[in-house]
Amino acid sequence: MSFSRRRFLAGTGSAGLTVLGASIPFEMVLAQGSPIKLGSILDNSGNLDAYGKPMVMATTLAAEEINATGGLLGRKIQVVQYDSQSDIALYTKYAQQLTRDDKVDVTHGGITSASREAIRQTFHRANSLYFYNVLYEGGVCDRNVVCTGTTPAQAVEPIVEVALKQWGKTAYVLAADYNYGQITSKWLTHYINKGGGKVLQSSFFPLDVSDFGSTIAKIQQEKPKFVVAALVGGAHMSFFRQWAASGMNKKIPLCSTTFGVGNEHLALSAAEGDGILIAGNYSQENTNAANKDFLAKWAKRFGNTKLVHEIAVSQYQGIMLWAACVKKAGSLDREKMLAAIESGISIQGPGGTVTLDPKTHHAILDINVMEVKNQKLTIKQQFKARPPSDTLQFCDLQKNPKENKQYEVKI
Amino acid sequence: MIGDAANFTSAGRTHWGWVIAIFILLLLLPAGFDTNTPTLLGIWALFALSLGLMWGYAGILSFGHAAYFGLGAYTYAITSMNLGESTAAWIFAIVLPAFVAALIGAMMFYGRISDVYMGVITLVFSLILAKFMGATAGDAYSIGNARLGGFNGIPAFPILNVPGDPSTPIFGTALYYVVLCCLVLCYLVSRWVLSSAFGRILLGIRENEARIELLGYNAPAYKTAIFSLSAAMAGMAGCLFASWAEIVTPALFGLGQSVEVIIWVIAGGLGTLMGPVIGAVLLGTMKLLLGEQTFIDNSLVIGGILVLVVLLLPRGLLPTVMGWRKQHGQRSVSRARSNSMRRRGGERRQLGAGVEHGKAGQNHE
Amino acid sequence: MSWRAWTLTFEKVAMDYAAVVFLEIIYMIAFLVLTSAGLAVVFGMMRVINLAHGEFVMVGGYTTIACAKAGVNIYLAMLVIAPLVVGILGLLVERLVVRQLYGRMIDTMLATWGLSLLIVGIVTFIFGNTAVSVPAPIPGYELGEFQMGGYNLFIIGIATLLIICMWLVMRFTRFGLVARGAMQSADVASSLGYDPKRVYMWTFTVGAALSGLAGGVLAPLTGLLPSSGGAYIAKAFITVITGGAAIITGTLSSSVIFGTINQVVSFGSTPVIGEIAMLAFAVVLLRLMPQGITGRFFRNAP
């Protein structure tokens, strides 16, 4: 059940539930025996809600699905959902509540890398298992954490290859001004240099910047062959608007590491969005059975599949992976769970086969290079089972399980 | 100096009975309740107290008081990360905001900048800090081994520890007691300041700055001093907040923080010390409760309250209640009346001044 | 290609780039004028600082986007409907709140501040806390080597028009006469035989309508959140106060100063540093002229 006000006003979903609100623990079903507690902190409102809302829906869908098939270890799952309202400070508050008060068995949450870094240590200290299910800049090496989203080696490298091949060798990088953007831009430079290209300039923008006039002029001054946008959030959407409004989308091609993740391609008109190149694990056009099945369930539960996007799917896949681990471990005991996580376990998700890499606790994923065509993400090229090779360079949790840091690429 | 307190009543007096009673109650609170939220409320109360002292007694309203709250928090985070030990960080987090405020205060008050114009400057300063901190994600921006982190803020810095012993951090109930003590301490300090000649001269400045100067007092110096003291308290609150939240983010400098504290003070009662504390606790509690549901947006409620308070009880909660309690005590009523009269009069005077200056030069004689 | 030809093309590009920068500066000035006009009218004539101004702008924007999404002609939406809606909103606010507080500047600021939160809450309740936007209705155009947003020109045009209209009204209409009187001292209106309360009521309504217009016109460029008002009010507040009491001259002069600083620095470094520079300069300016620009220079200008 989504708790969006609009749904409430539209009359679907009862006022009672809505009043309960997204941040009050609610019984998914009346469990026989104490339920397994699955914590979740997501931005269900605010600047980042375009990412968060579908993820909350995915969480609900996954939990209901598991419960419908008898739950785990004979126990139902209870989702403890908090809305962090796009406010980093709330993440730490709710993370503390999840570990200290709710004593959850696992937490699937966090959207921006800022939020992840804000709560990761809290879970680490509390020895409370934490799944981060969003594409990110890679490098997190922490035995307590599982990252099921794509990393630069998986999504950024292929898109850079394609871009360099079909557009040319010089690029201009625009990135959100926080750890995701900063580190991702380093990886971009790394891969572009590797491909014999050159980054003319990288500019960073705080999440509340929504006027890109001077930037667009600067880009034209630099005359790159293509532009890479690692922009995040509602305010940054207006870059794509202003880019199109100035007619640049006809002159300099654009690729993005984040576009589509917040369903930007639906918010923009076809004229504005067409031709933007992106790469990710999921496209609604995936033909595999798991995806057909997933979309059907989603449509049945929420009316239509309009909002399904990359990280909603990886949230779903993350929960399913965790469920698989619980089944394999046959218990919620920490060591047994970690053993299961590091057993090379894998599932069939809407994004294809998802396998957990024992060394890094990251996912091995299929990658699609996609192009925006009249508000759809059409697949141009597929890469099967790409490993998180970036993180693999640094991180081996089986050799040194005590490790707890995030590695960055050195330029 | 207490000898003449009987005659000098406008500075208010310590209601020892209440203070002790409440203090004991709060001491016992952890027995019955989880201290996580009360700690936060205590921190907010301290923040409100810092503004209440400056605004209510010296008539200086800062539209960007969050600047000093945030400075305290960041200073603490950065210093403690570099030193690994919190005591020095704690002291620094109080001194630095005080120092910065002294500079800005001197700049404003010696420059004869008043009411709205002062409002803009205080506001702008907090905005500058917020903008800057929000744009420091690059690795270039790091102080010692603390990365400012821009939008990320600074997570995972050492929280407060028992002085001299980094291995035993203060959190949970212990932190609650620390906050409680800081709050009481600051309350008593404020009381002492107000009962001193310094405090009384501030009252004079609030009532009629020109006259105080014509009595031979250097008003800008006094205003700068109280501004700095208030900032020190705000900084202390920020430092405690950092230790409570275990993260500092640019939002701490934000407009929202500044607005909220103003609302707490005005709703609780301008010109009292207990008022702001009560305002912070009540409205803070409400904010947290509203935050736990998404049916009604909490800014809707907070905003509504502010409008109603300004319209219906311009003197704020506490003085109104006091007014009811002592309906028959002639003095308090008369004081109450002239208090509210003062607030209106005050606005008029500032306004008048603004207009006069605006045309200074056309009116010779 | 020959050195001469190369330098020629280079100069050509440099020229174009200069033109681009210049246009961006003008655009920022227009932006500031638009977003501050409403606040300036109210402050200049009533010495009331309406801190719900940003939210008025935001409501104007939402009105426009809502109408456009509902299929209404977007120009009709932004130029007529938005000002109308916000104007009415302003009228209500004046009658219900501001009227009670005349002469109490700080109290008015606090009440309107509360009002702003209230409006944010209501908009959040209706539209949800989600970014909304519409495509700009005007295509880009080529300026030599460069592509420019055509819609920016439209905004510049509207801002210029607005200033001219305000000046004409101030200069030639009875309302303007009373207005200029009221700017000098509050009693003038009554001495001219107008009920000050009526004058204030209409002033506030007009101010609100201007804010609505600004919101409507700016809506297509930047996406809107219910909290967007905050960004407007901060800039407008600073622009107006620094400008001082004279509505048009003040707003225009401070807009020019801040717009130029903001954009020049933005081009030199980043938009954020640009804004910081603008804010810092506002402090310096107020320190030098504690009564705002027009408090110091051209005092009797409208």
Added chain:
Amino acid sequence: MSEMIVETRDLSMRFGGVLAVNNVNFSLRERELRCLIGPNGAGKSTFFKCLTGQYQINHSHGRVFIRGQDVTGWRPHEIVQLGVGIKTQVPSVMNGLTVWENLWLSARRIHGKKGASAEVDRIIVELGLQTQMRRMVGELAHGQRQIVEIGLVLCQQPKLVLLDEPAAGITGAEADRLVSLIHGINQQSAVVVVDHDMNFVRMLGGSVTVLHQGAVLMEGATDAVMNNAKVREVYIGNRAK
């Protein structure tokens, strides 16, 4: 200039186009009582504000000496600290504070914490404000507020007292008290009274300086000035307008 307690040399004050004070040379001996008169717009208050530092004078516009010190460009509180007591045109008191508190704030600077209370009590008796001492000044009648402000001046035990229109808007009876008060003050200190109310000036006696269009028109004993044709012409001509 030692025995001169106030002296201005070629003092001028200009507002925009208007020359409000036109190089005035004014001087006052210790313990002298001087009335500064002139029609409205003569520049009395501007001149007064130049003495009190409320208007800053830059050195190109003349000099002001008080008690032998060149105070040109000083700020009010610095001038006051030389032992100058000032009462401004509109009664400037702290409305939100009680009479006692107002006086205490004044006495505090001279008499310190200990002495202040005693001094205040003494002054309150002297001014006969016992019954009002705990009332808010804001609640008092205009005349009483004037008295309180005189009290503020008294508490400072000034060597020089500057009074701007002390008689404005007070009743006849109060006027008499005011006169005796001022004479009392004049026992220890020099007094400058700015006023345009001729009768009040007569009651005060002492010498008179007449300002006209920012310049000194004439100076002398009260009666002499009052009967001077030029002065009358100025006043009456002014009335006629």
